[in-house]
Amino acid sequence: MLRHTYATxxxxxxQRSNSGIDPLVFVQRQLGHSSIQTTMIYLHLINECAEEAMLAYNDELNDWMDD
Structure with missing residues (x-):
């Protein structure tokens, strides 16, 4: 669970920073995965997080417009 949380x-x-480092390759090396495919399982979680953040932002904007 700790590895999973760390990777996510x-x-x-x-992804939010502009460090010039490929996040997926960085995590692959940190976790010791020999295949990038193994590391890619974490990407679906990132997409879910982004969608949730966007929905929350939209809700906040809608509430602000209603006031």
Whole structure:
């Protein structure tokens, strides 16, 4: 569970930053995966996080417009 949480949070954080480092390759190396395919399982979680954040932002904007 700790590895899973680390990978997910690291990918999220690195996608937001412009560090010039490929987040997926970085996490692959950190976790010791020999195949990038193994690391890619974490990408669906990133997409879910992004969708949830966008929905929350839209809700906040709608509430603000209604006031």
């Amino acid at each position: 949070h690291t990918l999220c954080a690195m």
